[in-house]
Amino acid sequence: MHYPHVVSLINLKGGVGKTTLCVNLAYGLAFFHNLRVLLIDLDPQANATQYLISQQSYRSIYLGAGATKKTIVDVYTESREGDLALSRKPLADPSQFIQRVYTGRDGSLDLLASKLELSLIGFQEGHGHMNDQVRWFIEQVGENYDYVLIDCPPTVSRMLMAAFEASQSFVVPVKPEFLSTIGIPLLDQVLKGLYEQKIARRAEYLPKSLKSIGVIYTMVNEQLNMTRESMDDLNKTAVNLGYPVFKSHISASTKYAWSSRQSLPVFRSEPRSKYAQEMAAVVEEFISKSR
Numbered sequence: 606m607h608y609p610h611v612v613s614l615i616n617l618k619g620g621v622g623k624t625t626l627c628v629n630l631a632y633g634l635a636f637f638h639n640l641r642v643l644l645i646d647l648d649p650q651a652n653a654t655q656y657l658i659s660q661q662s663y664r665s666i667y668l669g670a671g672a673t674k675k676t677i678v679d680v681y682t683e684s685r686e687g688d689l690a691l692s693r694k695p696l697a698d699p700s701q702f703i704q705r706v707y708t709g710r711d712g713s714l715d716l717l718a719s720k721l722e723l724s725l726i727g728f729q730e731g732h733g734h735m736n737d738q739v740r741w742f743i744e745q746v747g748e749n750y751d752y753v754l755i756d757c758p759p760t761v762s763r764m765l766m767a768a769f770e771a772s773q774s775f776v777v778p779v780k781p782e783f784l785s786t787i788g789i790p791l792l793d794q795v796l797k798g799l800y801e802q803k804i805a806r807r808a809e810y811l812p813k814s815l816k817s818i819g820v821i822y823t824m825v826n827e828q829l830n831m832t833r834e835s836m837d838d839l840n841k842t843a844v845n846l847g848y849p850v851f852k853s854h855i856s857a858s859t860k861y862a863w864s865s866r867q868s869l870p871v872f873r874s875e876p877r878s879k880y881a882q883e884m885a886a887v888v889e890e891f892i893s894k895s896r
């Protein structure tokens with residue numbers, strides 16, 4: 606069985622540009638490097654889904670009686686039988702869950718969409734205790750992909766635990782500001798806690814811990830002294846925790862919100878801008894650091 610490289614984008618702080626980076630990074634791996642990529646939207650806010658798919662298409666593809674595709678919520682409901690992955694039946698047709706959003710020469714970007722009902726998972730009967738539903742899904746579609754990127758919600762939740770179970774590594778998108786220097790050690794503590802729980806459960810499957818690919822700074826405004834000072838502080842914090850820090854970063858710009866309105870990554874909506882170049886650099890560094 607081919608299990609692809611699965612990377613979660615995690616930060617417990619909200620609104621720091623996680624989803625924007627996740628979508629652009631996933632798209633960039635397919636667009637610039639001809640890789641086969643799946644983006645899993647594991648946030649009930651469904652922002653990554655709504656970035657990549659217009660409101661109108663979202664409604665017709667995923668909502669209501671005429672829906673043609675299934676979402677991550679169906680992954681949970683259809684894996685209700687038993688808690689152990691091994692006791693579950695495989696999905697009859699995993700392609701019902703996959704929506705193609707970009708096709709290149711060899712590379713492609715697919716989406717496993719989310720919707721609001723994901724927030725109820727864990728409060729209802731029968732969703733199991735193992736948090737391995739996402740891993741179970743990836744095992745069934747993994748041979749089609751080089752990378753799977755998971756966009757996580759900014760909460761300690763069942764979704765974060767499922768992302769932890771499914772991933773080999775993680776990226777921390779960080780907005781350089783004072784409160785982030787507190788946030789990264791907290792995140793590290795949470796991930797270590799999840800690892801301890803996993804040992805306590807004697808979970809069988811690998812990996813037993815997550816590798817940190819690194820911190821990627823988002824919404825950077827280099828004109829501000831405060832931003833530069835925060836980056837200096839954060840670099841020290843990251844080094845102490847053993848998290849590499851990316852040399853390339855994402856600048857603060859309204860172009861990113863503009864790109865999301867067009868359902869495009871910044872390098873397609875603004876191909877000649879400096880933002881296209883910086884995103885290409887982030888994608889390149891991600892590949893070299895994730896190897």
Ligand SMILES: Nc1ncnc2c1ncn2[C@@H]1O[C@H](COP(=O)(O)OP(=O)(O)OP(=O)(O)O)[C@@H](O)[C@H]1O
Binds near residue numbers: 624759865
């Ligand atoms: N580099 C950037 N510069 C300026 N604005 C940005 C940048 N990246 C994202 N934004 C904008 O900031 C807002 C939050 O971004 P995004 O949804 O990516 O953050 P998030 O960390 O995923 O949020 P949440 O914690 O709610 O999931 C959006 O309106 C987005 O368009």
Ligand SMILES: [Mg+2]
Binds near residue numbers: 624625648757
């Ligand atoms: Mg988000």
